[in-house]
Amino acid sequence: MRLLLNIIWLLFGGLWLALGYFVAGIICCLLIITIPFGIASFRVGVYALWPFGKTVVDKPTAGAGSLIGNVIWFIFAGLWLALGHILTAIAMAITIIGIPLAVANLKMIPISLMPLGKDIVDTPR
Numbered sequence: 001m002r003l004l005l006n007i008i009w010l011l012f013g014g015l016w017l018a019l020g021y022f023v024a025g026i027i028c029c030l031l032i033i034t035i036p037f038g039i040a041s042f043r044v045g046v047y048a049l050w051p052f053g054k055t056v057v058d059k060p061t062a063g064a065g066s067l068i069g070n071v072i073w074f075i076f077a078g079l080w081l082a083l084g085h086i087l088t089a090i091a092m093a094i095t096i097i098g099i100p101l102a103v104a105n106l107k108m109i110p111i112s113l114m115p116l117g118k119d120i121v122d123t124p125r
Contacts, residue, residue, distance in 0.1 A: 002052040013088040021045030024077045040115040047120045055123045062117030070114040081112040
């Protein structure tokens, strides 16, 4: 079931969302000081391509640096990526088949707003 949901996700919204994260990552990597933001954006972009079967957990070693970084991320990229998730969730929720995809989109909003200090791990089967 995860494979089927991931394929539908990729075709009907995941590719566009991942492209948004990849563009944000490239822009962040252009400046030396924002490379950690770029790396986090690429990591979340890969998650946005294939989200079913993965989950987001807090890093136990995350500290004040990730909090400050998340505030900066929210201002420059997080808000726009979260809006992309909301718009995609609304579009996906129109059909019955798209409702689980819309829920997955809404679950990705917290990591799009605050990606630093988070890990993406496989969910147990």
